[in-house]
Amino acid sequence: MAQGQPMSPPALEIEGLTKNFGALRVTRQVSLTLEDGARHALIGPNGAGKTTLVNLITGLLAPTGGRIRLSGTDVTDLDPEQRVALGLARTFQITSLFPALTVAENVALALCSRFGLDRRFWGRMRAQVEVIDGAASLLDSLGLLALAPRRIADLPYGQRRLVEIALVLALEPKMLLLDEPAAGLASADRHAVLDLLLRLPEQLTMLIIEHDMSLVFRIAKRITVLVEGSVLVEGAPAEIRANQDVRDVYLGTRHHA
């Protein structure tokens, strides 16, 4: 944070967020603040409520209590698509693409949405110059240009993960949520994903959920550990690495409420 400048509101601010599914308390009083350009990781054992938290932030789930703000705007009661319009984007733990469509069409769907073309029912898709050029240069920058005419259904899993990231980058988000971007990948594909994430623009704020600790420590400047729906501890990677509670949780010797 530069000195002397007025402080801008944090990119993401979560306050006392709670989600109950009936008697099951999945998210418990989670508070989290990500400054602009933060590289923040969310880790925790299976069932800690990490994906639920992402679903709450994106609006796919409605919280039982608490507030969510994006760059100072309270979005708690907004639809997912309205939050996207404010600069929020996410990837999914299980690849969520358009299988029957080509890679170029997948990316174009994101670009059409960003340019407000998704309701234009005149003019041919091929003639939308800004979409075609945008898709071409984005795919080229990710080294995916050769895949443009291939259908998602015909791609191997590793390449689908890269397209998944291409899709959110096409939205040019301010705040990016990555839900296990490297899940289920072989190590070569893992490196491709890591490489891509390390090259993302600095001003982009990023919250990443990941199980692969080597990947987390390479990317994240701050880490929050979520256990059974609540924040166990938050700190710099070195602190987290040294934290006895975190070790216990990951080694499974102790349970935390």
Place this chain on the structure above:
Amino acid sequence: MKAEALPLRPASVQDAFSRHRLSWIDALPWVAAVLVYFAFPTYLALGTLVMISIIFALALDLALGYGGVASLGHAAFFGIGAYAAGIWALHVTSEPFSGLVVAGLAGGLGALMVGPLLLKTRGLTLVMLTLAVATLLQAIANADWCKPVTGGADGLFGYQIAPLFGRFAFDLEGQTGYWYAAGVMAVVFFVSKAIVNSPFGLTIRGIRENQVRMRMLGVPVVRRLVMLYVVSGAMAAIAGGISAQVTRLVGLDSLAFMQSGNVLVMLILGGMGSLYGAFLGATVFVVLSDRAAEIDPFNWLFAVGIVLILAVRFAPQGLVGLIETAADRVGWRRDSR
């Protein structure tokens, strides 16, 4: 990672967009219409029914084939259009084109009214709700307080349709009606084609494939589906409107479940999501039904049932899929979608 603009617009990317390109195949339905006109001049009424069914099936293909909106109640819009055109001719003017416009507007308005409620749901719920809407409309059209307007079970009749362009009277042999339907079918087809090639067309295919992803790309899914439903509803209503004008009768059956079911069968038979399936499916279905009914007026559905079973078993992608596979095998297929 702001990439430098590429010097050239890569053709590979442009070609990666599927499109419904204009080819000689597109002229076939009208070539066939001309041939039928000269070869089977006594079957013009059947030909007109085929073309009305094609328009109706095109409407359903947009909603279901492209947008994934499972509708088992598209007769609602067909019926709205038929009644609107009939009532318009009876009370306002017998001029046919204005009646068709009114039918389309009525169908679009109907879709706009029920769409926001229906399209929040998906799958079986949506199927049941669309069915319920059509059934409800049929009950209303048959209700005592509606009879003065709709004619109830007797149907709506006794209206005249003025000559087309003030010149071509709707004759008994159905020549005018035949060319009228062929002309409207051309307009509906080219509008459909433009829509599926447009950014909106890509958007609705995206919605069909993955609604959650579309929302997370910032697309208001329900609103886009309502837009699609309005277009589809208006087209279905235009099909109903032509039917009302050329037969000069609107019955409760225009809103019936049978009507919704038939158009769905036509589309499954022909193949969804290619527009061409509507042409093939409607033609085969209507002609087959007519021939079967001629041979056995009581059990004609039997033949239709057998064909449907065979189609689902051997051509799950419909007749269009069958033809594409054959063309692939011969090796002269260019991309048609």
